[in-house]
Structures are given as structure tokens and as C-alpha cells.
Amino acid sequence: MQIIRFILGRIILFLDWATSPRPKKISSSELKAIQDKVKDMTIYEFRACPFCVRVRRFMKKNNISINTKDARRNKAFAQELINGGGKLQVPCLRIGDSSSTSGWLYESKDIILYLKKHLGISDEK
Numbered sequence: 001m002q003i004i005r006f007i008l009g010r011i012i013l014f015l016d017w018a019t020s021p022r023p024k025k026i027s028s029s030e031l032k033a034i035q036d037k038v039k040d041m042t043i044y045e046f047r048a049c050p051f052c053v054r055v056r057r058f059m060k061k062n063n064i065s066i067n068t069k070d071a072r073r074n075k076a077f078a079q080e081l082i083n084g085g086g087k088l089q090v091p092c093l094r095i096g097d098s099s100s101t102s103g104w105l106y107e108s109k110d111i112i113l114y115l116k117k118h119l120g121i122s123d124e125k
Helices: 002-018 028-038 050-061 075-085 108-119
Strands: 041-045 067-070 092-095 103-106
Touching: 002 050, 028 108, 041 050, 041 075, 050 108, 067 075, 075 092, 075 103, 092 108, 103 108
Parallel strands: 041 067
Antiparallel strands: 041 092, 092 103
């Protein structure tokens, strides 16, 4: 089973790389506004998780740069996720930094909806 997961993970990463979306063209002031709104956010992920790939692709397409932490490869990040969010499930968006009260949002669709609402991104194609 571990070999199958490894192979599927590599296929997912290859397809993500091969079909990676292009970022929308935006002004530097719009980019700065996005960066300011997401500066205290962190995404906990597993690199080959298809739901994490969905969130990363949305972020790339919309010029969103959020700090990511791979909870599979780094046990300290996994423990942060368990201690803060209550479970080892990815993707997870931590809203707020360690000095403030953090919110933890699971599920790729919920994360994308939150980012759309928080950043004022429309559903245009």
C-alpha cells in the first residue's frame, strides 16, 4: 500500500507541475494588499495530497503567497497542527500567528471559500 501511495503521489505532483496555472496579472499595489491580508496565515499540508494541491493551485492562480508547512516531512509541524487545530488533517489554514488567537480551518473547499471572501476574489474564469 505504501508503494502505491508513493507512486500516486508522484503522479499527482507531476500532473500539478505539468498543468500549473498561470497567475492572474495584477498591479503591484493589488499584490501588496493581498500580501498584507495573508501575512499572518499558514497552510499545513502534505505535498502530494490532492486536496492540498487544489489549494496551492488556487493560491498560485490568484497571486496568494501564504507560508506553507509540510506536516508529513516535519514532525514539529505535525505536532503544531495537532496542538493548535486538534487533529492531523490537511490542508489546514491557520489564521493568525502564534502571538494572537489563531483560527484553524480545515477542508480545501472551505479554505478556498474563506480566501475568496477575505481577499474579495470573484469567481470569474
